[in-house]
Amino acid sequence: MERRATIKDVAEAAGVGVATVSRVLSGGSASPRTRERVLAVAAQLDYRPSALGRNLRQRRTGGMGLLVPDLTDTFYGQLAEGVLACARSAGEPVVIGSTGDDPEQESELIGMLLEQSVDRLIAVPAGDAETWAPAARAGMTVVFADRLPAPAAGEEDPRAAAVGDLMLLDGLSPAARPRPPEAPSVLADDRAGIRTAVRYLRGLGHRRIAFLGGPGHDRRVAAFREAVGAPVDEELVVFATGSRDSAYAAASGLFQSRPDLSAVVAGGNVLGEAAVLAARELDLRVPRDVSLIMYDDVPWAELCSPPLTVIAQPGRDMGYRAAELVLRSGGRRARGVVLPTELIIRGSCGPHR
Amino acid sequence: MERRATIKDVAEAAGVGVATVSRVLSGGSASPRTRERVLAVAAQLDYRPSALGRNLRQRRTGGMGLLVPDLTDTFYGQLAEGVLACARSAGEPVVIGSTGDDPEQESELIGMLLEQSVDRLIAVPAGDAETWAPAARAGMTVVFADRLPAPAAGEEDPRAAAVGDLMLLDGLSPAARPRPPEAPSVLADDRAGIRTAVRYLRGLGHRRIAFLGGPGHDRRVAAFREAVGAPVDEELVVFATGSRDSAYAAASGLFQSRPDLSAVVAGGNVLGEAAVLAARELDLRVPRDVSLIMYDDVPWAELCSPPLTVIAQPGRDMGYRAAELVLRSGGRRARGVVLPTELIIRGSCGPHR
DNA sequence: GTGAAAGCGCTAACAG
DNA sequence: CTGTTAGCGCTTTCAC
Secondary structure, eight states, X not given: OOOOOOHHHHHHHHTSOHHHHHHHHTTOXXXXXXXXXXXXXXXXXXXXXXXXXXXXXXTSBSSEEEEESOTTSHHHHHHHHHHXXXXXXXXXXXXXXXXXXXXXXXXXXXXXXXXXTBOEEEEOOOSOHHHHHHHHHTTOEEEEESSOOOOOTTOOOOHHHHHHHHTTOTTSOGGGSOOOOSSOEEEEOHHHHHHHHHHHHHHTTOOSEXXXXXXXXXXXXXXXXHXXXXXXXXXXXXXXXXXXXXXXXXXXXXXXXXXXXXXXXXSSHHHHHXXXXXXXHTTOOTTTTOEEEEESOOGGGGTBSSOOEEEEOOHHHHHHHHHHHHHTTTSSSOOOEEEOOEEEOOSSOOXXX | OOOOOOHHHHHHHHXXXXXXXHHHHTTOOOXXXXXXXXXHHHHHHTOOOOHHHHHHHHTSBSSXXXXXXXXXXXXXXXXXXXXXXXXXXXXXXXXXEEOTTOHHHHHHHHHHHHHTTBOEXXXXXXXXXXXXXXXXXXXXEEEEESSOOOOOTTXXXXXXXXXXXXXXXXXXXXXXXXXXXXXXXXXXXXXXXXXXXXHHHHHTTOOSEEEEEOTTOHHHHHHHHHHHOSSOOGGGEEEOOSSHHHHHHHHHHXXXXXXXXXEEEESSHHHHHHHHHHHXXXXXXTTTTOEEEEESOOGXXXXXXXXXXXXXXXXXXXXXXXXXXXXXXXXXXXXXXXXXXXXXXXXXXXXXX
């Protein structure tokens, strides 16, 4: 249990200078003979270059940070798995943090990452643009996943709400479209997903459709309003704060205050879970009494009875893509990516009656 | 977007030496006047000490590593949340890795952590004692959570299987019990949990009870065998490899090969999920045709219909405790901890018919 | 109480 | 091609 071998040990043992060792190990030039000897000695000494030394020297930590709202939410679990898969294949470490969808905790975590000199970050942002300013100021490369930070309070910026479209409309002339978000991002095509869901519901005859949203679902509500068209009944759009309790309360409240609604689209799997629970508690049968569509496909959606009809978004892929983006962001600011969603019809929606 | 202020900048701006700055910032002695000035300047410069510099100097990285099999498995999500909660309150970074329950990937991740000089690790081990030897040799402080590494191949070591008891039997004289595991650990009381479940099932009249296990469930099977007593029907004990597909195949195979079984206990939530799916596919009604008890309580267990009867283990607490252990392991090798499980009776078990 | 100086392990000039 | 050298930012003796 002695201290690990350092580059110096290897150099001495191999009878060469430390620079040579460094070169050999990082694929630099060296005569075949030296290279072989160094490699042999290194292996023999079980030498592993210390990331600490390298990072200090290069004034930056390798790897990346990952900030998600809650690992207990299966969707973020999938997202994280994607990120980790990519990081692993790149041999890069990932420093993770869970924000609880709280901007304050998020800020603290950003601070912590800064302290660690982690300068690449993938985040499902909880705070608004203001929360994220410090990260940008510090020169961090950040890729947002799943959603974008809301514009700073006071700034009338429709960008966040509109971006869902933009990225898909590659046909538009560059000048015709608003500037892209400042940070590259990997988002699901919420707008199309929600629109498809609402149309599907309308096709089944539903007219009083509610939206059950959570933190970060603003693009989804916006899409919902748009899809429903004209003056949407504001009582049918309710928000929870992120905790399961809050989600349940919101769902239950919705069902009780508006017994006339015939369908609800839940903005995320935690909300969907809450809706199922609340409906059951209130003796509402799905889909007989109320139809339900949930955003996010998660393994247990199929276990419900009836199995839940969902808007699937590729969580794992999103994570993987985000990691790729943040890793090879050397080539300047990458464009954002929007991944398609898919309406998976199972059994939780029925005709309006 | 200039480079961050260093300790040197602060020292100069405050007209003191770097050593003084260092002292002040780490609570060392300094005259009130100097201290104040340094603090002011530091704040003004938005100075954040670089963890890189400190770590290199101290030849160790702060924070901890966390290795779990799969973040898509809600139980590990809970565990991770616990770890992160503790780490956050300690201001420590967490480097995470997902092993996919594959010893090889686990080894690689351990190597990566070693390279990062992360010397504290919380792990749900995939590999056996041999896989973990390098970590120990390198002087890592590791706390195992949820399970222990199997004894190295060839070593006839009943410790892992027996430990479930040990820790609870504080009444035994120290000499009478086998030595404790080499690394501190945080485990659920699998033995009691399984025993309770089996007894419950027997009380309902079930005799042909099957066990559906996955990687790392050896303590649970052992407990199952013990609870069932005497020669257990080996065909009723089946194992999957960790993937959802494999779990489904195992469950489906089990149901088909042994239509006479009347109850199954699933060793983890992924297995439980598979069992529900397989049963439905084969038109087996739960609990009419087959009773089901699942290890792990997860939010969606309640959503199934009928809601699943489960053996709950405190995932979040386990993570939190593990993090505490690994953090304050300064005081030598901490004892392991065993947390209680609870049988939560919902609707997936019925009388044998 | 405070400053100067010596590195921690590594890479990147810069000479040979 | 290869060795020497100068730090990266910080903590920690060791003098003053």
